[in-house]
Amino acid sequence: MVHRQGTGTNLPLVQMIRNLKDKAENSSFSLNPFAERAAWSPGTEMSGGERKKRTPRGTGWEEAGGEFYQESYPGAELDLEALPRDPHYFATLLPSKQNRAATTRKPSKVDNKATYRRRTSTRQRNTNTMGQNTIPNDIQVAMMPDLSENLANEETTWEEMMLIKAMPVTMAQKKEIKAKLLSADTFRMQGMRRLKWRRRKLWEYLKVRWKEFHTRIELWRSSFQKMDGRFGPAITSFFTFIKWLMLLNIVVALIISSFIILPTAVMEEREEECLPTNQTSTSIPCCSQLYMEHNSSLAAPSAVFEVLQGSGWLDRTLLFYGYYTYTPLINGSIYYDLPVAYVFTFMSVFLLCFFTILKSGSVGFKERLIESEGQYYKFCSLVFSGWDFCLHSDKGTSAKHKALFLEMKEHIEQERREDDKKNRSRDECCRTLLTRLSMKILVKLIFAAASSLIYFTIQFAYTELQTDDYTDEYRLLLEYMPALSIVGVNLVVPNILHYLVTLEGYSPLNTQRMVLLRNLLLRFSTICVLLVSIHSLVGCSIGPNDACVSHSCRTPLCWETFAAQQILKIVVVDFLAQIGITFFINFPRMLLARHVRCKLTKVMCLQEFDIFKHLVDVVYIQFLVWLSSFIMPLMPALGALLLFVLFYVKKFACMVNSMPSSTTLYRVRKSTSLYLLVLLGTFFAAMGPVIFAAVTLEPSRSCGPLRGQRTYASLVESTYRSFPTWIQNGATIITSSTVAFPTLVFLWLLFYYYYILTRENRQMVIVLKKQLVLEGHDKQFLLNRLSAFIKQHQERHKPARSIDPPIANSA
């Protein structure tokens, strides 16, 4: 038997004697289950990293063995005080019950109460008699490289030094271990290995420097810390989400500017001119010219109005789809096919967004799935990760106490409610059902009313705008009427919806979900109404009498730019509305609540930061950005800017206007995955209309990079045609039924295989859990027997003990 300590240079003699006796003990005292384990010394059988991990626990075993050995051997050092009267103490000796702290923890004074403390103190005495100053003995054993097996080199020493910080011991002990490691003999490394190690060290050093640098430049770091302190990390996660969304928009904007905007701005375009001699008046160049003339004829009185209306000269800027040319860009010898670049950039940008959301959310989505299966520590994580350790404000603390209290109550109530549901009488059942049904119908009616209101407003505005004889102010109002009506509906209706949901009597969690879902649906449906009205202008096919656009539908010359302007107006109005509400309605409310001593104002004006409500606001902006970025390439950049400002607006709403929420307990990871889930839904909602338009609608003939194409998607098709034939052939083969069908079958089989595997594993989990419980019972039983046995033994050997002095002293 090679004991780990024996392998080192400094071997305590007493320990060695004990170990030898331990070994002898094995044969004679086989009744003791620990004796065998005591002889087993860590490091003999196991190798490498596994050993390092096990050793601290191994020492616990070894010492437990020592304990028994002492019992059975009168004459060895033995202290009756330390012997456990209670099997529970043995339970703490088991390796499965120990954290590293227990085995490495050092007592400052000799403490006779707990066995392990007692043990460590004896050990300390032993080592001290040998004139060694190794206080953190156990750890040293754990940390010291085993010289007999493989001699330490500089790299392993360094690696172990990096591991010290994870140890739950005091700084003085850590320092000592470090000194020990540094003073121990090590191999100098040479050649390639030394170089590699040097590189690793440099890498670590750079990482530290980068961390320092990063904390200094990280955007909004101090804001996040402040929020953490006052509201806890769950609220902060919302703001981190805003930041994440902003970064996504910035990346998208960079891609778009480098592939679309920059080439257009730098390179020159050559559009064909409209020559009446050899071209009909409906040809692309002539339509383009018509649009240019139309634009220059549309003279708005001042620049302010133009900017506000988003028309006039703004039409002919990089902001809108209409500006981009349909001919390839040429700069010297460089040839840049802008239409193709335009379409493919947007395709890749949308794919990028999709995969980024999926990737960020994947962990959270998985957790949600697991949770829905019920394999989740609901109560335990509520208690153990309940407190936000970074909280430091009194208000936040009391709110947190209350929120935790309510959440626990809610968990308790939940079961009761389920019981209630079962025991509910038929009358009650009918009543709740009826209420919910009527509420649902009411909500649908409200949706219908809101949508038709918006629809008629838009129709009114469009018909009025056909005639020209209005004052500028009235015209501006008409222009903004659709946007105003949509934003107005978005502001008013959610309050009604919120009130209605509370009448339906769902559980708090479901109520929140309902509110969130309905708010999102409302936002989407209002935009949908706008899109339908735009579609009614655009969807007509061009008749034989029409020149460039369909006159029967009154299609604008460049309808993409027209649609983009509509959406831009909504974005602007919505954004202004948010600022207005935060600073001019909610801020005074907060002042009233804080300074007027009146119950009514307190009830009416106290606000809590309702994450879900604000989430809808943020996601809505992103929805509009995605919806319009194809017809407005600068939209992602604008979106990033808006989100940047919105961060401060929401921060104001959170830090100044709101109190920490005491009614809802937000969870960090759960909320984050919810944001991403909502964002994913929004992405699909935005992509729906875009893809629909790309496949079915004809691009306007007077403007934009795609004029002259049958649909937006047909350019993709024609580009594909121009690929080399081998790629085309390859694609045809892959998509042909001879390949696709077997692939499908294969995938299906694979899916089935995993399904079976999961089912089996689930079964196995149940079986193993049962097994574990049985083992636990067995252990309990054995421990009881053992303690009884020890008690017996103790009484028998009591007289013998007093005669023999402890070995440690005699040595």
Next chain:
Amino acid sequence: MGQKCSQFTEEELQDYQDLTYFTKKEVLQVHQKFKNLAPERVGHNRNAKLPMNKVLQYPELRVNPFGDRICKIFSSSHDGDCTFEDFLDMMSVFSETAPTAVKAEHAFRIFDFDGDDMLGVADLREVIDRLIGPHRLTDSEMAYLVQNMLAEADLDDDGALSFAEFEHVIDKSPDFSSVFKIHL
């Protein structure tokens, strides 16, 4: 840095950087915070031992229901009084870069009130009691909660959570690492 640096030598800072999850600069920040707790005492002796009630004036610990436990766990004399090195240890464990396993180990010790290396029913009750602060649960509600916690996590059915079981819970509750931190 000048004056701030004067209380530590470069080697000491290097030691601290190697042995904690902080960079040298952050170590100095921690010391500044420690000094702010008792400027006159720490000014004389940079490693002065501050009594627990002084340490508990640190904003995050003041409102923390487990503040006294944290002090006791990290105190090298086990009575809650902390020297700067104890304080540094504490902040290192609560820093953002400390791995979850290290945090879990300390969390276990914080929650283990009677120090028997098991989270028994009494420990769990105490944790819940401290979490809800001034509010009170009835005995049956408390019993229900504890019973449910044990049903979830006590895999070997011995009526208490061992460290391994606790670690398992922490593995499965993703919020833990984002909650168990204190900003510098």
